[in-house]
Amino acid sequence: xxxxxxxxxxxxxxxxxxxxxxxxxxxxxxxxxxxxxxxxxxxxxxxxxxxxxxxxxxxxxxxxxxxxxxxxxxxxxxxxxxxxxxxxxxxxxxxxxxxxxxxxxxxxxxxxxxxxxxxxxxxxxxxxxxxxxxxxxxxxxxxxxxxxxxxxxxxxxxxxxxxxxxxxxxxxxxxxxxxxxxxxxxxxxxx
Amino acid sequence: xxxxxxxxxxxxxxxxxxxxxxxxxxxxxxxxxxxxxxxxxxxxxxxxxxxxxxxxxxxxxxxxxxxxxxxxxxxxxxxxxxxxxxxxxxxxxxxxxxxxxxxxxxxxxxxxxxxxxxxxxxxxxxxxxxxxxxxxxxxxxxxxxxxxxxxxxxxxxxxxxxxxxxxxxxxxxxxxxxxxxxxxxxxxxxxxxxxxxxxxxxxxxxxxxxxxxxxxxxxxxxxxxxxxxxxxxxxxxxxxxxxxxxxxxxxxxxxxxxxxxxxxxxxxxxxxxxxxxxxxxxxxxxxxxxxxxxxxxxxxxxxxxxxxxxxxxxxxxxxxxxxxxxxxxxxxxxxxxxxxxxxxxxxxxxxxxxxxxxxxxxxxxxxxxxxxxxxxxxxxxxxxxxxxxxxxxxxxxxxxxxxxxxxxxxxxxxxxxxxxxxxxxxxxxxxxxxxxxxxxxxxxxxxxxxxxxxxxxxxxxxxxxxxxxxxxxxxxxxxxxxxxxxxxxxxxxxxxxxxxxxxxxxxxxxxxxxxxxxxxxxxxxxx
Numbered sequence: 001x002x003x004x005x006x007x008x009x010x011x012x013x014x015x016x017x018x019x020x021x022x023x024x025x026x027x028x029x030x031x032x033x034x035x036x037x038x039x040x041x042x043x044x045x046x047x048x049x050x051x052x053x054x055x056x057x058x059x060x061x062x063x064x065x066x067x068x069x070x071x072x073x074x075x076x077x078x079x080x081x082x083x084x085x086x087x088x089x090x091x092x093x094x095x096x097x098x099x100x101x102x103x104x105x106x107x108x109x110x111x112x113x114x115x116x117x118x119x120x121x122x123x124x125x126x127x128x129x130x131x132x133x134x135x136x137x138x139x140x141x142x143x144x145x146x147x148x149x150x151x152x153x154x155x156x157x158x159x160x161x162x163x164x165x166x167x168x169x170x171x172x173x174x175x176x177x178x179x180x181x182x183x184x185x186x187x188x189x190x191x
Numbered sequence: 192x193x194x195x196x197x198x199x200x201x202x203x204x205x206x207x208x209x210x211x212x213x214x215x216x217x218x219x220x221x222x223x224x225x226x227x228x229x230x231x232x233x234x235x236x237x238x239x240x241x242x243x244x245x246x247x248x249x250x251x252x253x254x255x256x257x258x259x260x261x262x263x264x265x266x267x268x269x270x271x272x273x274x275x276x277x278x279x280x281x282x283x284x285x286x287x288x289x290x291x292x293x294x295x296x297x298x299x300x301x302x303x304x305x306x307x308x309x310x311x312x313x314x315x316x317x318x319x320x321x322x323x324x325x326x327x328x329x330x331x332x333x334x335x336x337x338x339x340x341x342x343x344x345x346x347x348x349x350x351x352x353x354x355x356x357x358x359x360x361x362x363x364x365x366x367x368x369x370x371x372x373x374x375x376x377x378x379x380x381x382x383x384x385x386x387x388x389x390x391x392x393x394x395x396x397x398x399x400x401x402x403x404x405x406x407x408x409x410x411x412x413x414x415x416x417x418x419x420x421x422x423x424x425x426x427x428x429x430x431x432x433x434x435x436x437x438x439x440x441x442x443x444x445x446x447x448x449x450x451x452x453x454x455x456x457x458x459x460x461x462x463x464x465x466x467x468x469x470x471x472x473x474x475x476x477x478x479x480x481x482x483x484x485x486x487x488x489x490x491x492x493x494x495x496x497x498x499x500x501x502x503x504x505x506x507x508x509x510x511x512x513x514x515x516x517x518x519x520x521x522x523x524x525x526x527x528x529x530x531x532x533x534x535x536x537x538x539x540x541x542x543x544x545x546x547x548x549x550x551x552x553x554x555x556x557x558x559x560x561x562x563x564x565x566x567x568x569x570x571x572x573x574x575x576x577x578x579x580x581x582x583x584x585x586x587x588x589x590x591x592x593x594x595x596x597x598x599x600x601x602x603x604x605x606x607x608x609x610x611x612x613x614x615x616x617x618x619x620x621x622x623x624x625x626x627x628x629x630x631x632x633x634x635x636x637x638x639x640x641x642x643x644x645x646x647x648x649x650x651x652x653x654x655x656x657x658x659x660x661x662x663x664x665x666x667x668x669x670x671x672x673x674x675x676x677x678x679x680x681x682x683x684x685x686x687x688x689x690x691x692x693x694x695x696x697x698x699x700x701x702x703x704x705x706x707x708x709x710x711x712x713x714x715x716x717x718x
Binding site: 012 | 444
């Protein structure tokens, strides 16, 4: 019976360890998911940012780019694109802007988070500069136009004719007061 | 046979303790099995009442009986209670009762832990059911508790729900560890792995699935808890999290969970069909391998529950084909059962009727599952009543029928009395008709576009909903026959022989009926 007791104890320890490992694995899925999304470019997150060499535009194709501005639930700002849709040729650099106004009586800081639909178009959308690279501050009742400069890669798959670029605006005023300002570019684009 | 009889004569009156203490402090696998089974029956009736409330509300379009908020709590609680309170404890109860006597062990490997794993459950479910009476009501986000419905927009009682899930998880993991230890370490000499009854094999594989995925469920509810109370943002997009991540983690648990609820059913049916066909099970080894491959594949198909969240094409195709692949080992099983019956001398006692209904109706549920697996078609079926029809076909005439078949099959061994065949058959036919009248029309409702989890619906769905509600009440009320039949079988009836059924084979049928409180204190000799 003692031998059996030892055998049982060893097996139970192994199985408990397995259970604990799987509990950890559940949490490991969180960073794994992020890494997977970053490597495959899924999830509509834009990784191509920064200056780009000028190219000749491909005038044979017209891509409709739609713009959406959404406020996160706790965000009181007025926030909308100045143009809902533009038509661009791949390779052509285009500038547009979003309008934002702070209707509250306090200075607030905002951060816009972009998302692209269809997700596979994300890797072909190159942002030369974007207001989402920086945090945007507005005083009480102040407004501004926030610029966006982008190029669509000529390698964009032929079956994509429309790209939707959506920004969600988050209120980060409380977070800023704790001194957490994100300066690293790579971190920001996947925020 | 001879060996066991001589063993029994050495038994000398170590009966159960007297009074209620017997049930609280028992470490006897038969007592604990009985507790699990009664608990499961109680939960089955509770969850069933909730289902009837849902069907009563859906009898006609419009809101008649309950408010939408309460309706949502009913759908959520019905799912949670049936999955975690009825089906899983019933299988654990059957495992507790049968596995030690099927492998020739005197008891479970860890009897004290066995007591704990059961007695956690009543507390977990009291905690969960108590949320219905709390301010803001109970969980109302569906049994899949998708974030952010279950985090940002959840009622305050969600914390109690999370702790209840933690407790159930502990109970299941302890039960699974016990079962694995019993099967691997406690087998009688000569009981090699490939001689194990198929119920034992399917449970061994199920127990490994439980240990692999219940911790992931515990993890996902812990993340919810942290999001709700500790300011993390696992699933909150505003903080850099992702609600779709919730679905991935949940279904990484959820899909193997589906097989946790069906593999033991395969085992039960593989015991019953050979008995009443009076033939050996066809393709024993292939059954074992098929069960193992289903278990392995179950880890690779979770995203077929979320085809519409915006997966990349490659992902949709991978999960579509991987899901379809599961039909192969499942088909092997169905063909093996049919081949077992082929040229057998079949009789149709109550357990066999339930087992046969299982094979036919589970296969229908499997086929609608294949339809759902086709990613492009799933965009139409997703979140409609077609899904409801599908998973009720695999769980009610699948898991539940197999549990009833098992209960009727082993009841004479447990109680020492034969059951009332006439009542058993009445229960079967009413259930069989009730189940089909309830769930078959739901296929049509789903294909016509009726969404699931709604208290009201468009007028064109009225007729099929009325039919389904009538069926639900037939099915629900006929379960009272089941309860009556069990109680009267415990109280008396024709004495059962040791073998009980003419064609039964296996160690459990060498024991006297009712099985003595302690069995196989000396290991039996396996031929």
